[in-house]
Amino acid sequence: MTVTRPDLSTRLSRRAQTMNASAIREILKVTQQPDVISFAGGLPAPELFPIEEVRRAADTVLTRHGAAALQYSTTEGYLPLREWIAARHGIPARNVQIVTGSQQGLDLLGKVLIDEGDTVLVEAPTYLGALQSFQPYLPRYAQIPTDEGGIDVQALEAVLREQAAQGRPAKLLYAIPNFQNPTGRTLSLERRQALVELTARHGVLVIEDDPYGELRFSGEPVPSLYELGLALAGGDPDHNHVIYSSSFSKTLVPGLRDAWVQAASPVIAKLIQAKQGSDLHTPTLNQMLVTELLPVLPRQIETVKRAYGARAQRMMAQIETHFPAGVDFTRPQGGMFLWVTLPVGLNTTALLPHAVAHKVAYVPGSPFFALGGGENTLRLSYSSATDTQIDVGMAALGAVLKEALA
Amino acid sequence: MTVTRPDLSTRLSRRAQTMNASAIREILKVTQQPDVISFAGGLPAPELFPIEEVRRAADTVLTRHGAAALQYSTTEGYLPLREWIAARHGIPARNVQIVTGSQQGLDLLGKVLIDEGDTVLVEAPTYLGALQSFQPYLPRYAQIPTDEGGIDVQALEAVLREQAAQGRPAKLLYAIPNFQNPTGRTLSLERRQALVELTARHGVLVIEDDPYGELRFSGEPVPSLYELGLALAGGDPDHNHVIYSSSFSKTLVPGLRDAWVQAASPVIAKLIQAKQGSDLHTPTLNQMLVTELLPVLPRQIETVKRAYGARAQRMMAQIETHFPAGVDFTRPQGGMFLWVTLPVGLNTTALLPHAVAHKVAYVPGSPFFALGGGENTLRLSYSSATDTQIDVGMAALGAVLKEALA
Known part of the structure; x- marks a missing residue:
């Protein structure tokens, strides 16, 4: 039997050829260094998960529904x-x-x-x-x-x-x-x-x-x-x-x-x-x-809202303290994200390595624009950040932004 | 505000318009009468599911991995x-x-x-x-x-x-x-x-x-x-x-x-x-x-194989006993299905209501042909059938087929 080594990348559909690795996935790799405080992800806070309740629910469901659950x-x-x-x-x-x-x-x-x-x-x-x-x-x-x-x-x-x-x-x-x-x-x-x-x-x-x-x-x-x-x-x-x-x-x-x-x-x-x-x-x-x-859901939602609300407030306060004039940011009333707009001309993608060097990470805003734009924007997630991470991270990012604006 | 009642079926993609409700799904509805013995589905035998093992595994996984599992x-x-x-x-x-x-x-x-x-x-x-x-x-x-x-x-x-x-x-x-x-x-x-x-x-x-x-x-x-x-x-x-x-x-x-x-x-x-x-x-x-x-998997596979093997053997034996001459069937060495071919000219879709009247059901074979054909074929699943269901069901189906061939 002769060995056959086809190039399988030539057999993909036209639609597959338009697919790309998520820009954010690639960016997140840069930010995944152990000592970097990252506000780049968008993960719900795992310390708030009702693990014990899920374990009890699994037991109940498998006891009550048996094979039907599987x-x-x-x-x-x-x-x-x-x-x-x-x-x-x-x-x-x-x-x-x-x-x-x-x-x-x-x-x-x-x-x-x-x-x-x-x-x-x-x-x-x-x-x-x-x-x-x-x-x-x-x-x-x-x-x-x-x-x-x-x-x-x-x-x-x-x-x-x-x-x-x-x-x-x-x-x-x-x-x-x-x-x-x-x-x-x-x-x-x-x-x-x-x-x-x-x-x-x-x-x-x-x-x-x-x-x-x-x-x-x-x-x-x-x-x-x-x-x-x-x-x-x-x-x-x-x-x-x-x-x-x-x-x-x-x-x-x-x-x-x-x-x-x-x-x-x-x-x-x-x-x-x-x-x-x-x-x-x-x-x-x-x-x-x-x-x-x-x-369990209503109590769980209360817990999550209270935690995210406190984290958002803290992040907004720290931004007020540390970010230079000319930087604008949204004041969310819920959810997990806050959006920062730098003066036009600054590029948050180019700035990211500087931020990572200062041990802080965010997601540049431009991948979120279907047709481009937003080069001077960035997204911060507060949902799974601790108080210290917010304090230290916003101070560090503030320093990076001041340097960039200088 | 005036009431607006758009016809939303006109907004579907071309590809959605080529989708149809599964022919088998529709057929299965006919066969879902409480006293009909159905060999139409293709469900794994639920009485063999390792429910207790799944429950223990859920407990172990949630204890060991905690939030990471969720x-x-x-x-x-x-x-x-x-x-x-x-x-x-x-x-x-x-x-x-x-x-x-x-x-x-x-x-x-x-x-x-x-x-x-x-x-x-x-x-x-x-x-x-x-x-x-x-x-x-x-x-x-x-x-x-x-x-x-x-x-x-x-x-x-x-x-x-x-x-x-x-x-x-x-x-x-x-x-x-x-x-x-x-x-x-x-x-x-x-x-x-x-x-x-x-x-x-x-x-x-x-x-x-x-x-x-x-x-x-x-x-x-x-x-x-x-x-x-x-x-x-x-x-x-x-x-x-x-x-x-x-x-x-x-x-x-x-x-x-x-x-x-x-x-x-x-x-x-x-x-x-x-x-x-x-x-x-x-x-x-x-x-x-x-x-x-x-x-647990090797033991589970042994259990399933033994059960399905016995059910397949029993179904083949009952078919030999009850089906009329001129009806052909496959002799599977594994899996869940057996395929029956009637003499050309008979139509298993037309025959299904007669079978259901005799309290037995199967899936007609023609939906399994991408471009049509197989009107004289049918599929039987033995995977979740009891011995009695197989014995009674094959006798009933045999009677239906004899009548159709007469």
Whole structure:
């Protein structure tokens, strides 16, 4: 038998050739040195995980459900869990699809909604993972500018008109209205109302990604785009043009990969078919575990909110103390992230090695822009930082920024 | 606010419009009547699940790993599990990607390999779920005829030549060489050797789906296509044109959704990127659970093999006794399925309501053919049937077939 050594990289699909290793993944490698204080990741605080409760829940679920917890189960997901989720928004369980992490929800939505060349509207900046989920379906992106209040709705209207005038109306808008990743910003009620009405008028679907909504530590809650869309559809979830995505990753634990999508029945019907081909179903045990843990959830959310709120306050105070004039930053009312804007002309990617040399790390902002921009921005995560790390880290970063500005 | 009631089914992607509810799912609904003995499903026997061992493993994993078992983890998968899998074929862990069920492996492979219009070669019949995974990437299918010995390699060669002559060489061959779903057939060593050399010569990738390989209850093991491909590549896993997919679903339990893909590094690199956008990673806890259960696996496999072997033998004996002359069936040496062929002209889909009226159910064979055919075939699963169900069920089905043939 002669040895055959084909070059297998030549057999990949066109879509695979457009995929890249996540810029952030590569950046994080630089920052992973043992003595560097890193605000670059976006991990929920592991010291707050209800480990003991999960262990008891595993015992209970395996005792009560036995083999059923370990057998194949329906693609739609575990009905008691779907019913609990549906009740939060007063919709039927048939409008809820359980998915293996929000990331799968975004992938499946891309699969059933996006044709090659379809225009997807995203915030500038937006969640990088969503771009990765949509990319294999080869959309075109249009960026919607944002300011301290989130999406600029007048700019959105201009883009929608422009796309429609070009005869290629946008397919969907992807938005994170609460404590956005990466900026920590929250969209106001007035803008939400305008956004929902505008997109409905233009026939543009909205994917509302809301992993952090429950983690509000200051200010007043604002209705979700989903709720406003539901009202606009006369309360009928099967005609709501807003699709809602959320998860137990940030409120409970991320490692179980339990999340969901709420959508109109025609979309759910296709999500089910797409999910059958994608992983058949989300692990049975994991869905039963989360269901068993639902009574713990309110207390857990309180714990997480209190911790993240204190960490955010401390980080903001330390930034006030240590950062030079001319550096701007967001003041999140919830979630895990804070966004820093340096004077135009400074480049946070070029600056990162200096920061790492000063034993502090962040994520440069530009990878979060679908079409580029934001070279002078950076993201800080406070969710899993200790008080000392925040104090020492912000002082160090302040020194780096002062040096850069000098 | 005026009520807006958009028709959301008009916003779906072209690929979503080609997706259909699984024919089998619809058929199974017909068969789900409480007093019907169903051989239609394909479920592993739940009474054999090592529930107590899983419960102990959950306790151990959560005690030993704590928050790490519930935190985000790497896309590639849990290293100790990847190392164990890699060692089975003597390859490095970097050639192993953990996936959320084999179904996800097939979806990700479709994503990174198949361009619209690419020719995918499949057995006639083949696993329906694979067709569902590949469908969103809009391939063309070519069916390769099979006989009692599995894929007809001469027919494969003719198809490969024909495709090449048309200037559009096939992209990949999808095959299940061991105890195939749906036929229960196994490909001989001679044919495996020929298949691997042929596909290598034609530059056609092979996806070897092997969920049942460990469940051989009679006959002698045959090397996998992956091993033969590895030898052909001079032992270098990065030039093996065979991609191997397997799972813990049939050997341990399916509800944890732990499976893997082994492939050359250029393919794995793209699988990682695709999986990042698809579900970030397979649930951390589930990967640690399976790793903790590896010592139990050999005993568990013995238990399952013994049970399935006895059930298969009993089903074959009952078929011999009750089925009329002119009805042919496969004699599986492992796995979960047996395939029945009626005389040409009979239609198993039309016959199903009669069978259900006689309190017995099967899956008609035609949905397993990518391009149609097999109207006179049906699949029986013995994996989760009791002795009485087999005896009563085969007698009832025999009576239905005699009536149909009369």
